[in-house]
Amino acid sequence: MRNRAIVIACFYVGSAIANPSASLGVGPLSSWNDGNSKQSIITFVERVTNVNSPDFVPPAERIAVFDNDGTLWSEQPLYFQLVFAIDRVKALAPQHPEWKTREPFKSVLAGDVKAAFAGGERAIMELLMASHAGNTTEEFAESVRNWIAKVRHPTSNRPYTEMVYQPMLELLAYLRANGFKTFIVSGGGIEFMRVFAEEVYGVPPEQVIGSSIKTKYEVRDGKPVLARLPELNFIDDKTGKPVGINQHIGRMPIFAAGNSDGDFQMLEWTTSGEGARFGLLVHHDDADREWAYDRDSHIGKLDRGLDEGPKRGWTVVSMKTDWKTIFKHEAGANTE
Amino acid sequence: MRNRAIVIACFYVGSAIANPSASLGVGPLSSWNDGNSKQSIITFVERVTNVNSPDFVPPAERIAVFDNDGTLWSEQPLYFQLVFAIDRVKALAPQHPEWKTREPFKSVLAGDVKAAFAGGERAIMELLMASHAGNTTEEFAESVRNWIAKVRHPTSNRPYTEMVYQPMLELLAYLRANGFKTFIVSGGGIEFMRVFAEEVYGVPPEQVIGSSIKTKYEVRDGKPVLARLPELNFIDDKTGKPVGINQHIGRMPIFAAGNSDGDFQMLEWTTSGEGARFGLLVHHDDADREWAYDRDSHIGKLDRGLDEGPKRGWTVVSMKTDWKTIFKHEAGANTE
Numbered sequence: 171m172r173n174r175a176i177v178i179a180c181f182y183v184g185s186a187i188a189n190p191s192a193s194l195g196v197g198p199l200s201s202w203n204d205g206n207s208k209q210s211i212i213t214f215v216e217r218v219t220n221v222n223s224p225d226f227v228p229p230a231e232r233i234a235v236f237d238n239d240g241t242l243w244s245e246q247p248l249y250f251q252l253v254f255a256i257d258r259v260k261a262l263a264p265q266h267p268e269w270k271t272r273e274p275f276k277s278v279l280a281g282d283v284k285a286a287f288a289g290g291e292r293a294i295m296e297l298l299m300a301s302h303a304g305n306t307t308e309e310f311a312e313s314v315r316n317w318i319a320k321v322r323h324p325t326s327n328r329p330y331t332e333m334v335y336q337p338m339l340e341l342l343a344y345l346r347a348n349g350f351k352t353f354i355v356s357g358g359g360i361e362f363m364r365v366f367a368e369e370v371y372g373v374p375p376e377q378v379i380g381s382s383i384k385t386k387y388e389v390r391d392g393k394p395v396l397a398r399l400p401e402l403n404f405i406d407d408k409t410g411k412p413v414g415i416n417q418h419i420g421r422m423p424i425f426a427a428g429n430s431d432g433d434f435q436m437l438e439w440t441t442s443g444e445g446a447r448f449g450l451l452v453h454h455d456d457a458d459r460e461w462a463y464d465r466d467s468h469i470g471k472l473d474r475g476l477d478e479g480p481k482r483g484w485t486v487v488s489m490k491t492d493w494k495t496i497f498k499h500e501a502g503a504n505t506e
Numbered sequence: 507m508r509n510r511a512i513v514i515a516c517f518y519v520g521s522a523i524a525n526p527s528a529s530l531g532v533g534p535l536s537s538w539n540d541g542n543s544k545q546s547i548i549t550f551v552e553r554v555t556n557v558n559s560p561d562f563v564p565p566a567e568r569i570a571v572f573d574n575d576g577t578l579w580s581e582q583p584l585y586f587q588l589v590f591a592i593d594r595v596k597a598l599a600p601q602h603p604e605w606k607t608r609e610p611f612k613s614v615l616a617g618d619v620k621a622a623f624a625g626g627e628r629a630i631m632e633l634l635m636a637s638h639a640g641n642t643t644e645e646f647a648e649s650v651r652n653w654i655a656k657v658r659h660p661t662s663n664r665p666y667t668e669m670v671y672q673p674m675l676e677l678l679a680y681l682r683a684n685g686f687k688t689f690i691v692s693g694g695g696i697e698f699m700r701v702f703a704e705e706v707y708g709v710p711p712e713q714v715i716g717s718s719i720k721t722k723y724e725v726r727d728g729k730p731v732l733a734r735l736p737e738l739n740f741i742d743d744k745t746g747k748p749v750g751i752n753q754h755i756g757r758m759p760i761f762a763a764g765n766s767d768g769d770f771q772m773l774e775w776t777t778s779g780e781g782a783r784f785g786l787l788v789h790h791d792d793a794d795r796e797w798a799y800d801r802d803s804h805i806g807k808l809d810r811g812l813d814e815g816p817k818r819g820w821t822v823v824s825m826k827t828d829w830k831t832i833f834k835h836e837a838g839a840n841t842e
Contacts, residue, residue: 375756387745394775409723420700420711439730
């Protein structure tokens, strides 16, 4: 009996630690307005965690996947990783005199981002390879760490790591407190996100899935390194997302959150499984507090998802009406 | 104070649950003979888990990686996955009349494995693709599950999943009880191992890394599937192991265990990091209880590792002298 009491106490302390807001009398999703979106999340979690529910899912199978750009942090006016690529090309320019006369580098160095991207996918790929390859994994991580620490978002003047959505941080924490393992599954670079995902989202490197370039193991002067090669390895977007999830996790998630048509197949696959499933789309409809864009946007285009999502039972979250606060720093200010 | 007491009780119960043998007065590595190998493991774990040690490693960074074939289970007289490939080709033969006259299938169907493998790497690859591709991930997992359940090892007449090393199961459990996250990093197929790794080793699918073929996301009659393509995706062997670890885990392990020169780079990379590191090589030197092979073996060749391992501070485990029991089923018999 004593052991049993200790075990129960242990669970109690465990969940209080996992969800510190509980002790303050604040609900687990306190930055979410009461409404259908918040309620549908809570109902789903209760269904899959209640051992007496026909929809009960054992903890090991409670896999939740989250897109990053536009789902956990902003993606306007330009994907943050592209800003990093541009800044990095500028920093590396002295070592590459040939860039002065070669596109897309010439335009980047002249500060004309629009002209640089006029070269389309090929131009973007050239910028990514020039800024992301040619170093070791350790050197690359260090360059991202330095950039993240000092660069500010052009309109908010905040660090990029503060452009994260408070309601989504609460959702990640709520799922983890209920035995879910949370993963990031993003078109963004896997090694780029891993630099900050643990500190910012509480997601450790081994639970980050993303696009990647090839690496090669080499021993340089007796020291093993992984050299980053200018060659695509995997694009974790659209139909690539279920492929990447299967490769890394090896189980079908039961919860998937995204914000664009690049997440469509991830939600489609996740919600096609048996039992209770949850698909969530963040709809950027708040021009005052964030940005408003969907069907016609180059960044984070959401068209098919808006049409088919509701018919498929997915929850379309309105940033404007469902979220009390948008950014983490605003939530901080509110409670101070 | 009450909360503090509960938290301490919680840790106590936690470690008792994680390591049930503790309550029986049996040490954590009870199938290991006392000696340098066992002692070096325990000393390492105490160094990295003691908060007052200069070598303390936070739990999140306690990553341990294990090869599978020859390290966690046997690999003689033939890699078990190759036996699966052969059996699968036989099962699929009625749908492939052309195999009757085409090598390496012709020899496989005639029961002449030696002749089938005379075609070298290309023949093996053809067998693997024919037996592993052309289905969906779910269908493939089902075929492995069925095979594992009914096929017996040719010399022991035991299920393949009982050909696992009891001392290594204890090592996995000991590391996990001390806050390590244990991963499998094998040249074997990632989707093959995931079918049994959780039940047999306590390693969930998302902590299994292996070789893979490409998959493609498709919606067939409204149902999403991942189709397995006859195209190599990744070979998780030799220099591929550090690459695979970085891709999946994104951190350098602090503990690596293998048994062949295919694991050399994994151990080299792991033990090149700063702080306390552990490299372990299982040496197959017990012809009576298992098999004896090393430098001249086609399967699990261990040559460079035997020469360089000790100089690099790696622990070479002798199955003959370091292990009280070899197989899990023997350990079961001992305690009954």
